[in-house]
Amino acid sequence: MSAPLPAGLPAVHRLEGLPTRVRIHEVGARDGLQAEKALVPTEAKVAFIRDLVAAGLPVVEATSFVSPRWVPQLADAAEVLAGIADAPGELDRHPVLVPNAKGLERAFASGATAVAVFVSATETFARRNLNMTRERALEVAQEVTATARGAGVSVRGYVSMCFGDPWEGPVGLDRVTEVSAGLLEAGCHEVSLGDTIGVGTAGHVQALVAAHTAAGVPVDSLALHFHDTYGQALANVHAGLVAGVTCFDASAAGIGGCPFAGSATGNLATEDLLWMLTGLGIETGVDLRAVLAAGARMTAVLGRPSPSRVAQALG
């Protein structure tokens, strides 16, 4: 008889050439919740973030200081930050999204010490998500980045619609590298390349990372942000690992989407990413069981089961 499987963890077999350590950038409380129609109580958001920190996630994006008219779910951004800021330096690990100077002002007033700016690689989504042209959105993000850096606040950059856009179709590699380079030049410490609607496949990931290298953007300044709409997220992470990327965004319980891109479903589930990385012997410092518990508590609040395959298998 074969030995029983270890309790809830895969056997470890390394694959030659992959990184030995990966940073998971947890986006459940922000990207995960932003598209939820029913308002999630602030205390449940704070508890979710605290659970994720306790699970060992090094970065847990907290919320967005976007227009509360555009995203009512995150209108309690200041209260969420107040609920998690109980130690000096604590907010360094909780970036908040800011779309413009007004958002940065509100983030500063709430004590944020890490922010993220976001620009679409495509024209249509720039207008639908930010009510600006793509060019203006990049300028605004650059201005916000310069102001934040001047105040000693770290800035992450996001590029959305890097693989395909529901209105414009496939997105050219250079449309993405232009925006990434612009964000890094302005002072972002890293750029996360978003597959907002989850249409990318592994070869496209490889080509996009290679296009960045060719454009002078080092691979260690890139993160990858996959939505799992077409079931490609883990294959795409694997392609990213092969290309040398060491930061991946994920959302506990696979919650998420974008209210301004109807075809965006949940983010890659943190639990599923952890299963794969654990099996590959890649260190993350994150406790899978604790993430499962955090995700289960949030899906109970949302009133629906987790789409994470690992959560379903171990739940």
Ligand code: HMG
């Ligand atoms: P607008 O309506 O054009 O704004 O929205 P405006 O500048 O014309 O101002 C209108 C009113 O909004 C004014 O108030 C402003 O003060 C106020 P009034 O004078 O009428 O009383 N206002 C604000 N209030 C609070 N916070 C602010 C703010 N800015 C203006 N920051 C705006 C433009 C950019 C504000 C809007 O389009 C917006 O908030 N967009 C954000 C949408 C969003 O959150 N999308 C999802 C995040 S991106 C994403 O999910 C992708 C990602 O996950 C990666 C991936 O998957 O690809 C990152």
Ligand code: MG
């Ligand atoms: Mg997203």
